[in-house]
Amino acid sequence: MSLADQVLAVNDDLPIRTHLPVHSGKVRSVYWLTEADSQRLIQQKGYDVAPDAQLAVMVISDRLSAFDCIWHAEGGLKGVPGKGAALNAISNHWFRLFKENGLADSHILDIPHPFVWIVQKAKPVMIEAICRKYITGSMWRAYEKGEREFCGIQLPEGLGKDKELPELLMTPSTKGILKGIAGVPEADDVNITKADIENNFAAFNFRRKEDISHYETLLAEGFGVISKALAEIGQIFVDTKFEFGYVTDASGSEKLIYMDEVGTPDSSRIWDAAAYQRGEIVENSKEGFRQFLLNHFPDPDILLNKERMPERSALARDNALPAEAMMAVSRTYIAIAEKITGQPITLSENPKQEIIDVLREHYGLVD
Incomplete structure (x- = not known):
């Protein structure tokens, strides 16, 4: 076969x-x-x-x-x-x-x-709930260009690439295209502030304003549980995305729950701790594949620039990557899954x- x-x-x-x-x-x-x-x-x-x-x-x-x-x-x-x-x-x-x-x-x-x-x-909350413990990726690119405000949070001067942040940051973005919210562009995956959510909680599908602090608690708790477990197997939980929604249980109580996947190499960055101590970044997540793509194609701006989406779609459709690129992802995902689950x-x-x-x-x- x-x-x-x-x-x-x-x-x-x-x-x-x-x-x-x-x-x-x-x-x-x-x-x-x-x-x-x-x-x-x-x-x-x-x-x-x-x-x-x-x-x-x-x-x-x-x-x-x-x-x-x-x-x-x-x-x-x-x-x-x-x-x-x-x-x-x-x-x-x-x-x-x-x-x-x-x-x-x-x-x-x-x-x-x-x-x-x-x-x-x-009933989904229309927020990609993103948590960051290290400054890397899009946040670092923005910081390097001189931006100091991120999702309404002021970042201090003097942060270094791939370094631990002073505290766990919650940097939410929109899930899907939300219309009619002042100051929030009508586009998928745009950064928003806590004030945006509080002032328009119903538009984001929160039942009550106080549920915003509950979702932040669940976010921090979930991040903490995964981070602690990963540290025990020599891995660093760098950043991740959670999604939340409302359901009703058998007793008729409505509750906020975790949705979609959590703590996976698709939705998170996970680094090898021993390599990090040596000053190296070894990705146990999809980030390694993203870096491969940026290096593989002569014009990486096509992959990073949302204005060039038609060109990007054509790039993915018309180019068969080397099979080894897929197999490298396979090895990474299977290895980290076996490490995490012990199975x-x-x-x-x-x-x-x-x-x-x-x-x-x-x-x-x-x-």
């Missing part, structure tokens, strides 16, 4: 029973279950959700997204072997640790397969068929 066969690149064509269009993001696809199937599973499996909650099957892929584009490689390689399983395994591990530490719940109700989550529909990540021989079989036999979701 070729490597390309072991990669789940297309994940929106599974024969899962659904009555709505499949929602396909950069990496995950969401299949909304029918009312009958949602209610049946809630009863059969005893999920702690409202009896009329809408459930979905979320299937991860091995696709590789960077700079808002999906990349492919020579030899028909449309993704990274082991990536999907590694990301899910890491998120599952952190969510379990959150629960053990008394933090908020997540949207995940069940894990039928390494590529699959059964989730409950949440081996095994490549599925035929992930699509495995998913179909388990959802048919144990969940009755495939005819």
